[in-house]
Amino acid sequence: MSDAFAAVPGAVIDEAGLRHVGNPLVEQRRLASGAAIAPRADRAVIAVPGEDRLTWLDSLSSQALSRLAPGVGTELLILDPQGHVEHAASVIDDGETTWLIADRADAAGLYDWLRKMRFRLRVDPRLADDEYAVVGGTAAALERVTSATPSGVPLVWRDPWPHVTPGGHAYAVVEPHPASDWDWAEAIVSRDEERRIADAATRGDLELAGLAAVEALRVAAWRPRWSAEVDERVLPHELDWLRTAVHLDKGCYRGQETIAKVHNLGHPPRRMVALQLDGSGSVLPEHGAVVRLGDAEVGIVTSAALHHEEGPIALAVVRRTTPVDAFLTVDTADGPVAAAQEVVVPPDAGATANVPRITRLSRRAAAQ
Template sequence: MSTPSPLLSRPGAVPVEDGSVPAHYGSPLREQRELAEGAGLVDRSDRDVLGVPGADRLTWLHSLLTQHLEQLDDGAGAEALELSPNGHVEHHLVLAELAGTTWVDVEPGTGAALQTYLERMRFMLRVEPALVTDGWALLSLVGPRGDAVLAAAGLPVPAAPYAVLALDGGGWVRRMPPIGDGAPVVDLLVPRGELAARADALLVAGAVPAGVDAYEALRVEARRPRLGVDTDHRTIPNETGWLTSAVHLAKGCYRGQETVARVHNLGRPPRRLVLLHLDGLAEQLPEAGTPVQLGTRDVGRVGSVVRHHELGVVALALVKQSVAMDAELTVAGARAAIDPDDAPVTLDDTVAAARDRVRAVRSGTIPR
């Protein structure tokens, strides 16, 4: 369990299940609207943080992860995955390169396992990976007024996606992809001992406190998966949006690359990530891992399930490729439908024919 955040002492704060950060401050739907239309400050200090200094850090991480990192510029960030030998996703990393250190933030509770893996892969290289969650904490400022809040607080405003700028007194601010229907996001890494003071400065500058429930609702709307919630032990990058955000398809060898390349070339991963609309009649939301059913047959699993301020009850789900867009699905007895924006990408005839031939060759159905 993460150390409880000092922001839990703020008026109206209701903790998440493990008691680490505020889930909401009394009005989850209003807080969602603030993220979508204004500027909401979200305490995400339960995320684990690692620091990786050392002269060999970028080439070393490049060899281990799915992203092209060996020439990552100072002041740049990225997303990357660490895969099993069979190509299954084991860690999702968000990176920030600044002043000789590569900073990594990962899902709560996963930092120790990642550090263990990195230590095992050090060999004689000049790298010093360390779990530094006790010293550093992450905040997220979300919404179209976020840049104005940063400026009013006298903080730097990164412009380009994944741009990273240093903060006075330590830490950084990083531009992230938007969530919801285009709500801008910036992450701030701050000394954990200054978390309350840094948050207060942003609130004085015009931000409104918002819980992680609001952030999660907009994240689901944006189809951005979370490791261990929207994924299972079989998930490969090709089944999620990570193939475009966290994988460099043209880089050299890394663990699990063969699976990623093979499935990409064949063009048909076993499952796909979709947004499901649920009827919302039940008081209790389905838990992550609940089967998605077509009749009596399991055809997938739900991950994050949220009450969205505009969409109602929605969920991210991994479903089999064979599931039709208009399939009459159920989740824990609730009726469910796939969002029409999540139709599979249609290949042009030439590419489709080429991939059909590759499949035929691999299955031995035509002469080689």
């Protein structure tokens, strides 16, 4: 992990990267408005050059990639034969190379798996962390730090979330979706450019935000992430991930049968919920904290954050049968915390579901 940002005034750095630069709540506002950018040391880059790269990735993953146009961002999942998520990556192609951005905790495993699946095809994936870093922010903010590749395509991945991409399907029934104005992008920059960004931030010429701000905005947008929401049995349906990461009408790939069966004939066994946590305490639940209905364990927290507008919030995966109107509690180090749930994935989610739309009223709006 690069230590390029250690000299930035106020920088707090942990094993994941730049955590914050003094005030995570202010950084959230600045990041969302496009006034700041966020170094993403928690993300890693895999380069996949070769003439067969797009059709090869198409055959291995949940996404239709064979006709992916240069500069268009999408994402893919690698599934096991039972349809459980094994790996995830953001995808952008520059016309010569396909670039994958993955959570650092997942990147080595994804890379090793891709190398094993080359066979005789004209592809040559490589880990590119020595050459490149990742920074995040609004698309406009990243224009200040991004240059085009030799093929003329800027390596800026624009997150398609929460729009339903071709072949996808949305399960969330709230209106408006909390990410209806989500503007998030990630740029692949050279290590020299990363140092230039750090120097500019140290001088006060460029404003940074840390990973705490990034995470809070993501949780508020109900945006799933491999290193948080994925466990050994998660299905994309449970996280509403069909909308951007799965093409339901493409050709065969590993796990496709389960994806189609659960979507067309059944319901996912678990469902993601958003939790508005009791804000009277100061301790957020940890990853994996137990979610309870009364004394019964019904799920686990996958992500938690303190949001600049919503207050303490979390994402959790609970049993499908958990009543949608039930008030839950979450275990924390300071004892149980009350949690009001918002439906992300309805209990009867699927192709045949007929769920009425739900008007979303955020905590901030309810207080006004």
